[in-house]
Amino acid sequence: MTRDERLLVLAAELRAAAPASLRARALAERLAVSERTVQRDIAVLARSGLPVRRDESGGYAVQAARPERRAGPVAVAAGDVLDTLTEAVRERRIVRIAYLDQAGDQTRRDVEAHGLVMAPYGDYLVGWCRLREAARQFRVDRIVAAYLTEGAAGPHALDDLIAALRVPTPRSPAGRSDGTPSRARAWTLDRIRHVRRRVADTAAQAETEAGTEPGGETPRGDDRLARLRAVIGHLAEWSRWQVAAVRAVATGQDITFDGRRPRFPRRFDDTLGYPARERMIQEAMAPRSLGELISDLDEVLGGAAGWAADCPAALWTEPVPEPGLPGRARPLADLLAGWWSPLSHIEWHLDRPAGDLAAEPDAGLVTQCPLRT
Numbered sequence: 001m002t003r004d005e006r007l008l009v010l011a012a013e014l015r016a017a018a019p020a021s022l023r024a025r026a027l028a029e030r031l032a033v034s035e036r037t038v039q040r041d042i043a044v045l046a047r048s049g050l051p052v053r054r055d056e057s058g059g060y061a062v063q064a065a066r067p068e069r070r071a072g073p074v075a076v077a078a079g080d081v082l083d084t085l086t087e088a089v090r091e092r093r094i095v096r097i098a099y100l101d102q103a104g105d106q107t108r109r110d111v112e113a114h115g116l117v118m119a120p121y122g123d124y125l126v127g128w129c130r131l132r133e134a135a136r137q138f139r140v141d142r143i144v145a146a147y148l149t150e151g152a153a154g155p156h157a158l159d160d161l162i163a164a165l166r167v168p169t170p171r172s173p174a175g176r177s178d179g180t181p182s183r184a185r186a187w188t189l190d191r192i193r194h195v196r197r198r199v200a201d202t203a204a205q206a207e208t209e210a211g212t213e214p215g216g217e218t219p220r221g222d223d224r225l226a227r228l229r230a231v232i233g234h235l236a237e238w239s240r241w242q243v244a245a246v247r248a249v250a251t252g253q254d255i256t257f258d259g260r261r262p263r264f265p266r267r268f269d270d271t272l273g274y275p276a277r278e279r280m281i282q283e284a285m286a287p288r289s290l291g292e293l294i295s296d297l298d299e300v301l302g303g304a305a306g307w308a309a310d311c312p313a314a315l316w317t318e319p320v321p322e323p324g325l326p327g328r329a330r331p332l333a334d335l336l337a338g339w340w341s342p343l344s345h346i347e348w349h350l351d352r353p354a355g356d357l358a359a360e361p362d363a364g365l366v367t368q369c370p371l372r373t
Helices: 003-017 024-031 035-047 081-091 159-166 180-209 219-251 274-285 290-310 332-337 342-350 354-359
Strands: 052-054 060-062 093-100 106-119 122-129 134-139 143-152
Touching: 003 024, 003 035, 003 060, 003 143, 024 035, 035 052, 081 093, 081 106, 081 122, 081 143, 093 122, 106 134, 106 143, 180 219, 180 290, 180 332, 180 342, 219 274, 219 290, 219 332, 219 342, 332 342
Parallel strands: none
Antiparallel strands: 052 060, 093 106, 093 143, 106 122, 122 134
């Protein structure tokens, strides 16, 4: 075990035992080092901000009070995990964490910190996990210790994290307590309003940019609007299905659709692959103008907002079955507005310029989509 790893484990042991104390001998046995080494390591942690004290029995304990922040670079800051993570994100540093998974197993990971997401169902560190060599999110309440290293977080293709990094901090309705149901509902409604504005702004910007090109022709503008039409038509129907499915599993009622759903062939409801279903969606949406498609998508989001505002508070307190995935459940706020939700799907597409669809092999079809299986 390296010194850095030992410091991280030592901080985790002290935090896990708090407010009780641990003797240097016990810590030395767990770390397979001498008591003197433990005493030196604790001194390093104390100088770096860990609020550790020595009690009358000679044991070491972490104080309940928050540590005082220190100016300048911090080598070890395990006293307040959230402060450490915030500093790692702000300075784009690598943070070494001790993390408990759902099974209670602890791992040590180096994470290139890129963002913190505050949500009603938990706060998350978002970044590049060097252990898994992939983008990951970590629940802050499962990070038992954090150590800010000197390493810098490098650039990565974090496409799957873009939507999460956009999520606004949840706000409670004015004049109401900050209980979990009201906070989750308010956060979800905020997210829906945010996405509805993004859809409208994206369409307005595309129409503005699709002006007349030199020479009096508008080929580039026409192509851009045509690609945007394909994306909005895709989003209207897929979001309609996603919202309806969540509502049905949450209430146990039959599935009902919002918006102005077009007429589809009978086989549309059969088990189809993504390309076949997407082609049928685009064919059904073809007679509609861009404005009509945007209005349809907005009605779907408006229907989701209306239901989320009026549905029973009890639905926000317990996990809801995840549509299409037997045995799995997530909070309602997560299903509607968090990861792998109708809103994250919409933002995934809005985060990509309409011009990106120019290279699509099937003209007029949306072949790049996180929902494609």
